[in-house]
Amino acid sequence: MRTEERVAAAAEAEQDARERGRTGEIREGDLPEEEESRLLEKTWSDGPGFWGWLTSTNHKSIGKRFIITAFIFFVLGGILAVLMRIQLARPENTFLGPDLYNQIFTMHGTTMMFLFAIPIMEAFAIYLVPLMVGTRSIAFPRLAAFSYWIYLFGGITLYVFFILNIGPDMGWFSYVPLAGPEFSPGKRVDIWSQLINFTEISALAASIETITTVFKMRAPGMSLHRIPVFVWAMLIMSFMVMFAMPAVMTSSLFLTLDRLVGTHFYNAAEGGDPLLWQHLFWFFGHPEVYIIFIPALGYVSSIIQTFARRKVFGYTALVLSMIATGFIGFGLWVHHMFATGLPQLGSSFFTAASMMIAIPSGVQIFCWIATLWAGRPRFRTPLLFVVGFFFIFVAGGLSGVMQASVPVDLQLHDTFFVVAHFHYVLIGGAVFPLFGAFHYWFPKFTGRMLGEGLGKLTFWLMFVGFNVTFFPMHQLGLQGMPRRVYTYLPGMNWGSLNLLATIGGTVLTLGVLVFVINVFLSRRKGEAAGDNPWGADTLEWGTSSPPPAYNFLRIPIVQGREALWARTEDEPVAEGLRTDCREVLLTKILDAEPDNKMVLPSPVIWPLLMGLAATATFISSIFTPWALPGGMVLAGLALIGWGWPKKKDERCERESVDEMSDEERRREAARAQ
């Protein structure tokens, strides 16, 4: 049935419903424009004051908090990195002792991976995906609130224990037997494995929200082949999260059980195997790299399209190569384990897969170069960061292809060459696009432009600083310097390159500092941005900056892949959603035809309470297994409170089935199949 026919068919039923006396509903178009936007603002806003802040379920408030929190963890992780660089600046330095150094490099890796990189990508998805697909909210707003709280509490827990000198000290991938009960007594490892639970639950919840939003809430007309590349990237990331994160949850569950109740998963004496940990961890750990990298591809595509002022070249090739990356990303994990003596055939397979993943990456890079080539590029700060990304990421990719070869990998395993390689890939592949994204979307988040002069300074300091820090590490690795050593002897001749890296680190830090200053200055005094300062094409630029609580006064009808560029003069929109309730339009998964509507739940405190219940469970389960059943009861109560009918929501609900006649009920049921 076509939309018009369906609407016509539904008209009759609805007319009856109205005649039955469902009065008091206010819909779009019932009020004059100004009153209507006031009502929508009231309907979709968080409650007032501190309570409103605690109960917020608005995806933009949550997204902003998420971004700020993740950035604070980035700064904390960065401070730890600076401490390590100071320690390594000269041989036999005594700035940090070995125990503290172990804690610091573990905290640095854990923070950057689990508390910064994954969460900030989700944060961008939570803020931007609903705007880009043209709807008023994320799919499960309470779940979004929960995913923020649990993440925040997890991060705080880790740092509190670190300050109490019980920070994890066995490296961010926590290899057994070092992390097992025999070699790591005490609670340090347990804190790490509980942190995994916090951040994974947060990430999994966020991925479900994102997938459902993209599948069901796209504006009419945004069929699959019109979804912005950014949204595709977030969708693919979410799927990868769903299938990768359970591996690390399971493996850290095994680790917790080994340490807490004496199971033998990793105990070779009783039939367990330490290598099982490595397999499970890297089955998560390698896709994780792409979980961080694929959203960055989304940022890069958005920025390039906007600043090249033409549509992106090879949309289909780009999307398919991202999907290919998502799949191949799951077939690479063993290349982290070449040094463990695996069978030859296995090694060959994973060598081939590791080289193969360069193909889709190559396709992407060529598509972007073609876009820039054929466009009229404006080299504003966001595009500079993208160009920086090209250079750094390609260099990191090349050293990656080198290490895909087993003999080279055996030589370089656990040296600074590896440290150099993955910082090129991760900082080049994720942090540079991310800073581009900060500069690009800052006007949308705040309504003000980020200073261009300071922005360019940020870029050059970061670009130069990054390369001066990490390029020498390739050489250090080739000269045999192992990673994770707290100091080295003067006779090794590693001193001057290490000093150079430390100087580079200082410059890089300055770059981040300039960025922070720029944000604070521009937040207050920046140039007003207007709706669409860059002339971009995606829907978030079609509403005011910052967007109102309800995102769009009307749900737009999308007419082409570049939604705003393709928009015709008459600006078609969908109309008829309720303005006095949080009603959203659900569309069909393939062609985004309007299908049905739904009222989303109002803000409540339960997601926060649920977060607290989970936090209490995780922390106490470090000390006793009985925390688990106890926590189940707490979490169960919080869940029941969460789902229990709320008085304040009743106004917006469809009338009770008890009040319908048999015939009405049959008709309603038929419409809902």
Add this chain to the structure above:
Amino acid sequence: MKRGKARIDVSRLPEFAFGNRGLMWWGVLGFLAIETTMLVICFVSYFYLRDRVLEWPPPPTELPDLLVPTINLVVMLLSIIPMYLVDRAAKRLDKRRVLIWMVVSIIFGIAFVALRAFEYYALNVSWDTNAYGSIVWTIIVIHTFHIATEVVETIVITTIMALGHAEPKYFVDSSDNALYWYFIIGIWVPCYVIIFLAPRFL
């Protein structure tokens, strides 16, 4: 977006919908995918650990008993019938039948959760005996958490509806809840095969 000129009217679209037309169904599907992945990773670990030793279960550990687990498997599979009837009644907005079959399903649910307690004895191994014991215990405990949660969830929805809430969204919830029920029963089949049958052949 401004109030543009050309419009389509969405005011008359249905205000609730079952199955994959609604949001909650996708949420359930998402959780289901995550939990399946987690259990599959446990299965893979099981076979990985099997490969580390010569005999399975490693002596002197005895084979698990079959009687209670098999009875419980049958109970669990039978519970799909009342749950299917809940699903069907929910899709017809038939409150009375939904409540009746919900209660029957809950009775089944309580029965299989109670029988589960005896399945632990049937394992004939403790979690801290050896790696074999560790993995079978982990699989069965994870699954127990799932069935316990699902039975509680079903009780909560039933209570809400029994207290007089009959808005259509609770019918949609009942139907989506049935999907989760099918899942926890369905996923037990490979768990059962791995825990109770596989040691006899591996």
